Amino acid sequence: MSQALDEIKIGGLGASRKRVEDNRFIRGKGNYTDDITLPGMLHMEILRSPLAHARISSIDTSKAWDIPGVHLVLTGEMMATRNLAWMPTLSYDTQAVLATDKVRFQGQEVACVIADDPYIAKDACEAIDVDYEPLPVIVNPGQAVAEGAPVIRDDKDSQRDNVIYDWEVGDAAGTDRAFAQADVISKLKLHYPRSHPSPIECCGSIADFNRATSKLTVYMTTQAPHIIRAAVALVAELPEHMIRIISPDIGGGFGNKVPVYPGYVCSILASILLERPVKWIEDKSGNLISTGFARDVYLDGEMALRRDGKILGVRIHTDADHGAFFSDAQPSKFKIGLMHSAFAAYDIPAAHLTARGTYSNKAPGGVAYRCSFRVTEAMFFQERMIQAAADDLGMDQAQFRRMNFVRDDQFPHRTPFGFLLDSGQYAKCLDVGLKAIGYEDFRREQEEARKRGRLLGLGISTMTEPLGAGNSREYDILGIKMFDSAELKVHMTGKAILRTGARTQGQGHETTWAQIVSHELGLPAEDVVVEEGDTDTAPFGMGTYASRSTPVAGAAVAMVSRKIRAKARKLAAHLLEVSEEDVEWELGRFYVRSAPDRGVTIQECAMAAYSNMPDGMEPGLENTAYYDPPNLTWPFACYIVTVEVDPQTGVWDVLKMVAVDDCGVRINPMIVEGQIMGGLTEAYAMASMQFITFDADGNCVGSNYMDYLLPSAWETPGFELHSEVVTPCPHHPIGAKGIGECAAVGGPAAFVNAVMDALSGMGVRNIDMPLLPDRVWEAITYRRDISGAPPVRSDD
Numbered sequence: 135m136s137q138a139l140d141e142i143k144i145g146g147l148g149a150s151r152k153r154v155e156d157n158r159f160i161r162g163k164g165n166y167t168d169d170i171t172l173p174g175m176l177h178m179e180i181l182r183s184p185l186a187h188a189r190i191s192s193i194d195t196s197k198a199w200d201i202p203g204v205h206l207v208l209t210g211e212m213m214a215t216r217n218l219a220w221m222p223t224l225s226y227d228t229q230a231v232l233a234t235d236k237v238r239f240q241g242q243e244v245a246c247v248i249a250d251d252p253y254i255a256k257d258a259c260e261a262i263d264v265d266y267e268p269l270p271v272i273v274n275p276g277q278a279v280a281e282g283a284p285v286i287r288d289d290k291d292s293q294r295d296n297v298i299y300d301w302e303v304g305d306a307a308g309t310d311r312a313f314a315q316a317d318v319i320s321k322l323k324l325h326y327p328r329s330h331p332s333p334i335e336c337c338g339s340i341a342d343f344n345r346a347t348s349k350l351t352v353y354m355t356t357q358a359p360h361i362i363r364a365a366v367a368l369v370a371e372l373p374e375h376m377i378r379i380i381s382p383d384i385g386g387g388f389g390n391k392v393p394v395y396p397g398y399v400c401s402i403l404a405s406i407l408l409e410r411p412v413k414w415i416e417d418k419s420g421n422l423i424s425t426g427f428a429r430d431v432y433l434d435g436e437m438a439l440r441r442d443g444k445i446l447g448v449r450i451h452t453d454a455d456h457g458a459f460f461s462d463a464q465p466s467k468f469k470i471g472l473m474h475s476a477f478a479a480y481d482i483p484a485a486h487l488t489a490r491g492t493y494s495n496k497a498p499g500g501v502a503y504r505c506s507f508r509v510t511e512a513m514f515f516q517e518r519m520i521q522a523a524a525d526d527l528g529m530d531q532a533q534f535r536r537m538n539f540v541r542d543d544q545f546p547h548r549t550p551f552g553f554l555l556d557s558g559q560y561a562k563c564l565d566v567g568l569k570a571i572g573y574e575d576f577r578r579e580q581e582e583a584r585k586r587g588r589l590l591g592l593g594i595s596t597m598t599e600p601l602g603a604g605n606s607r608e609y610d611i612l613g614i615k616m617f618d619s620a621e622l623k624v625h626m627t628g629k630a631i632l633r634t635g636a637r638t639q640g641q642g643h644e645t646t647w648a649q650i651v652s653h654e655l656g657l658p659a660e661d662v663v664v665e666e667g668d669t670d671t672a673p674f675g676m677g678t679y680a681s682r683s684t685p686v687a688g689a690a691v692a693m694v695s696r697k698i699r700a701k702a703r704k705l706a707a708h709l710l711e712v713s714e715e716d717v718e719w720e721l722g723r724f725y726v727r728s729a730p731d732r733g734v735t736i737q738e739c740a741m742a743a744y745s746n747m748p749d750g751m752e753p754g755l756e757n758t759a760y761y762d763p764p765n766l767t768w769p770f771a772c773y774i775v776t777v778e779v780d781p782q783t784g785v786w787d788v789l790k791m792v793a794v795d796d797c798g799v800r801i802n803p804m805i806v807e808g809q810i811m812g813g814l815t816e817a818y819a820m821a822s823m824q825f826i827t828f829d830a831d832g833n834c835v836g837s838n839y840m841d842y843l844l845p846s847a848w849e850t851p852g853f854e855l856h857s858e859v860v861t862p863c864p865h866h867p868i869g870a871k872g873i874g875e876c877a878a879v880g881g882p883a884a885f886v887n888a889v890m891d892a893l894s895g896m897g898v899r900n901i902d903m904p905l906l907p908d909r910v911w912e913a914i915t916y917r918r919d920i921s922g923a924p925p926v927r928s929d930d
């Protein structure tokens with residue numbers, strides 16, 4: 135107990151330390167990509183296509199070249215002479231850097247201008263004449279596979295249609311047998327609409343090629359600097375040791391800053407050609423219209439049920455709209471990410487999933503936005519399906535979940551799709567949530583209110599999700615294995631610098647990693663500075679996404695600290711003049727087992743490492759650890775929302791929301807709560823207001839913040855968080871599981887389930903997100919489902 139208290143005092147595990155990075159952020163002293171100015175720096179702007187699908191018959195850049203201050207106009211044709219008109223994507227497809235033959239989505243990069251300042255560059259973009267011959271446009275998977283559909287990717291010799299892949303996982307025959315035995319079969323079909331992460335800071339890069347040293351330095355907004363270095367080495371064929379990627383402070387990533395964008399590539403080539411630094415900073419509409427969108431998946435599934443409520447099997451089919459290029463950043467082995475993590479929290483004997491991916495005339499993207507590779511869609515479908523199934527059976531929502539959960543004594547548990555779950559207390563989380571929301575009372579209140587014409591609803595979402603790719607057996611990106619790393623250097627006065635292969639974008643790694651070192655070594659957290667994001671100094675790692683930092687890099691931080699402690703123990707034995715076996719450890723101090731008063735602090739050991747080491751010992755107190763996790767981590771969450779729907783207007787208000795998250799041991803409870811609050815806010819936004827859609831001509835509707843709404847504190851409801859359920863991860867060195875995405879993943883279904891519950895008995899089975907008032911009103915008034923994303927509905 136006293137050790138735990140001492141630890142909190144020095145900022146170790148469990149301390150709600152204020153975020154050290156906020157010291158500079160809230161004083162305006164952050165250092166973002168756009169803050170960086172280099173001598174002789176030029177500015178790049180991108181000309182984007184106004185049309186979604188068109189053949190390019192000519193591009194005339196002569197007027198742009200004539201504008202004073204213009205240094206370079208890049209087109210696809212010029213990129214092609216360097217073999218850079220196309221680049222490989224992280225999903226083994228190709229993507230146009232600058233269009234040559236055709237444009238394939240509105241907002242696609244057609245040309246770039248590099249000039250003395252961004253205003254000249256923008257004017258010069260407008261002076262470029264492009265002749266387009268419009269082609270028929272495809273905006274959803276139904277159109278993509280229709281008879282006679284134009285082939286979008288006619289650049290690929292082997293591509294005869296718009297299908298990217300047909301993929302399956304699970305046991306088809308076993309699932310057929312489960313359905314043959316079912317008393318009830320419940321069905322659900324829905325669309326998880328396209329959404330956009332919209333971080334405060336857009337994407338950007340400053341490429342600086344120095345001919346004299348042959349060194350290319352790129353400052354850029356990336357969540358994964360080492361992957362970018364590898365990609366630049368392989369695509370631009372530059373020697374890897376001559377490439378330095380620096381990811382400065384990042385103003386939010388949320389997945390938007392994982393992919394490789396044409397703007398990065400163009401700024402790099404421009405700097406090589408001009409031998410001057412070239413800066414590209416994307417504007418807000420450019421960001422919304424062309425980068426890293428998420429979701430856009432149609433899900434169709436059914437569940438085989440026994441009359442008593444036992445789930446016997448599930449079948450899921452997904453149709454994913456990938457846009458013009460298949461550029462998902464996801465583990466190589468899986469075509470539809472970790473969609474097959476669906477239903478993992480439930481003990482289901484048989485399951486089968488089929489997935490088809492298609493091209494469309496929309497911006498590429500795929501798995502980004504606070505989601506471990508499609509788990510958001512998986513968990514949304516799961517929890518909507520669970521609610522529909524319970525309704526079909528006439529069973530209580532909570533009881534149906536409880537009777538089908540994987541029980542505490544069933545771990546380790548293998549899901550029918552092959553994942554291995556290690557630990558959890560699902561029923562307990564649900565019980566805490568039900569108590570907090572006042573379940574029984576609300577149900578009574580709901581019934582009473584119904585009699586007076588008021589529509590109240592309660593929605594539950596319970597899920598476990600796989601966080602922390604990978605283990606290297608199963609998880610790689612383009613063959614690069616998904617492990618991570620940490621390097622710790624303890625200086626002679628006991629102060630230290632820690633570097634990892636992850637990259638914080640707002641999650642607070644500078645604060646939390648120091649807490650892990652504190653826990654392992656007893657150094658005060660404030661004595662440990664954390665640095666990430668520079669490939670010349672950080673150890674190799676796969677970056678931050680999929681909430682993998684704590685599960686993988688965080689584990690590496692614990693492991694490297696233990697290596698340091700092992701060496702410090704030898705130094706302690708030397709200082710105490712006893713054998714190593716006689717030395718005991720307590721937080722921050724080694725002592726002699728038979729004489730506990732005789733001891734040395736970790737700081738004294740650090741000094742000895744540089745000034746008084748035993749004979750034959752290598753000096754210094756530094757080490758590196760690479761960590762390949764044995765498995766993913768599986769946090770669990772229970773989100774419960776109550777709402778009131780106004781039948782006259784379709785407006786719905788959140789009455790109360792409770793969240794019970796079990797992410798194992800919490801390093802910093804305050805940061806964890808911040809992650810959950812942020813995620814729930816995003817979940818609420820997706821459920822209630824966020825819409826980025828396309829008309830029949832492929833015009834993006836929602837490419838500005840008048841149409842694509844970000845919730846402010848005014849719209850966002852209050853959330854009540856509960857942290858009493860803690861199931862440590864058995865294979866993580868400090869028992870932590872990931873948390874960064876849980877609320878954004880599990881939250882949306884709770885809101886939608888609540889509105890659907892309010893409408894129960896009205897013959898409405900589904901309203902696709904966002905549940906805008908007019909859509910809810912239409913469902914109530916005409917007693918029908920509302921599907922897809924207008925103006926072009928999926929069923930059109």
Ligand code: MCN
Pocket residue numbers: 333385386387388389503504505639640641642643646647678679680681682683684685688797798799800801802803805806809812870871872873874875
């Ligand atoms: N943490 C903790 N105890 C745990 C788990 C996590 O104290 N048991 C802390 C971590 O140490 C870290 C934070 O919580 O400081 C998030 O940790 P983790 O769950 O490991 O997630 P990552 O650090 O890998 O962050 C990635 C995740 C993703 S994928 C997206 S997308 C997202 C998210 O984080 N983007 C964010 N949260 C974000 N928060 C901010 N402010 N900005 C973004 O861009």
Ligand code: CUM
Pocket residue numbers: 357387388389390392501502503504505506507678679680681
């Ligand atoms: Cu896919 S959003 Mo996060 O994993 O960077």
